Amino acid sequence: MKKVFTVLLAFTIAIGFSFSSVNVEAASPKVVTYKNCTELNKVYKGGVARSASIKNVGGETKYKPFVSQAIYDANKKSDRDKDLIACEK
Known part of the structure:
Protein backbone atom coordinates (compact mmCIF):
# COMPACT_ATOMS: atom_id res chain seq x y z
CA MET A 1 0.00 0.00 0.00
CA LYS A 30 6.37 38.52 -25.84
CA VAL A 31 9.57 40.49 -26.42
CA VAL A 32 9.05 43.11 -29.11
CA THR A 33 11.37 45.91 -30.22
CA TYR A 34 9.32 49.05 -30.80
CA LYS A 35 10.18 51.71 -33.37
CA ASN A 36 9.74 54.59 -30.92
CA CYS A 37 8.20 55.57 -27.56
CA THR A 38 4.82 56.33 -29.11
CA GLU A 39 4.52 52.72 -30.26
CA LEU A 40 5.81 51.33 -26.94
CA ASN A 41 3.43 53.52 -24.91
CA LYS A 42 0.43 52.17 -26.86
CA VAL A 43 1.12 48.80 -25.19
CA TYR A 44 2.85 49.90 -21.95
CA LYS A 45 1.44 53.30 -20.86
CA GLY A 46 4.04 53.88 -18.16
CA GLY A 47 6.97 52.60 -20.18
CA VAL A 48 9.11 49.57 -19.34
CA ALA A 49 11.44 49.33 -16.34
CA ARG A 50 14.36 46.90 -16.20
CA SER A 51 13.55 45.86 -12.60
CA ALA A 52 11.03 46.68 -9.89
CA SER A 53 13.64 48.43 -7.73
CA ILE A 54 14.38 51.13 -10.33
CA LYS A 55 13.43 54.71 -9.41
CA ASN A 56 12.59 57.33 -12.03
CA VAL A 57 15.06 60.23 -12.14
CA GLY A 58 13.50 61.96 -15.15
CA GLY A 59 10.76 63.78 -13.27
CA GLU A 60 7.16 63.15 -12.28
CA THR A 61 5.32 60.41 -14.16
CA LYS A 62 1.63 59.76 -14.64
CA TYR A 63 1.73 55.94 -14.93
CA LYS A 64 3.64 53.14 -13.24
CA PRO A 65 6.05 51.35 -15.62
CA PHE A 66 5.71 47.69 -16.59
CA VAL A 67 8.65 45.65 -15.26
CA SER A 68 10.43 43.33 -17.71
CA GLN A 69 14.17 42.98 -18.17
CA ALA A 70 13.78 41.32 -21.58
CA ILE A 71 11.46 44.00 -23.00
CA TYR A 72 13.62 46.79 -21.56
CA ASP A 73 16.77 45.27 -23.07
CA ALA A 74 15.07 45.03 -26.48
CA ASN A 75 14.09 48.73 -26.27
CA LYS A 76 17.10 50.15 -24.42
CA LYS A 77 17.62 52.73 -27.19
CA SER A 78 14.41 54.47 -26.05
CA ASP A 79 15.75 55.18 -22.54
CA ARG A 80 17.00 58.70 -23.21
CA ASP A 81 17.80 59.65 -19.60
CA LYS A 82 19.50 56.29 -18.85
CA ASP A 83 17.50 55.66 -15.66
CA LEU A 84 16.68 52.07 -16.68
CA ILE A 85 13.06 52.96 -17.56
CA ALA A 86 12.35 53.15 -21.29
CA CYS A 87 9.67 55.62 -22.42
CA GLU A 88 8.36 56.55 -18.97
CA LYS A 89 5.24 58.68 -19.10
Missing part, protein backbone atom coordinates in the same frame (compact mmCIF):
# COMPACT_ATOMS: atom_id res chain seq x y z
CA LYS A 2 2.83 2.41 0.82
CA LYS A 3 4.47 1.68 -2.51
CA VAL A 4 1.27 2.50 -4.44
CA PHE A 5 0.81 5.71 -2.46
CA THR A 6 4.44 6.75 -3.11
CA VAL A 7 4.10 6.11 -6.85
CA LEU A 8 0.83 8.08 -7.03
CA LEU A 9 2.33 10.95 -5.05
CA ALA A 10 5.39 11.08 -7.31
CA PHE A 11 3.18 11.01 -10.42
CA THR A 12 0.97 13.80 -9.06
CA ILE A 13 3.97 15.99 -8.27
CA ALA A 14 5.48 15.39 -11.71
CA ILE A 15 2.20 16.34 -13.41
CA GLY A 16 1.90 19.44 -11.20
CA PHE A 17 5.36 20.66 -12.14
CA SER A 18 4.76 20.10 -15.84
CA PHE A 19 1.58 22.21 -15.76
CA SER A 20 3.15 24.96 -13.66
CA SER A 21 6.08 25.35 -16.08
CA VAL A 22 3.67 25.73 -19.01
CA ASN A 23 1.80 28.49 -17.16
CA VAL A 24 4.99 30.39 -16.39
CA GLU A 25 6.03 30.38 -20.03
CA ALA A 26 2.58 31.47 -21.17
CA ALA A 27 2.51 34.32 -18.64
CA SER A 28 5.77 35.93 -19.77
CA PRO A 29 5.20 38.76 -22.25
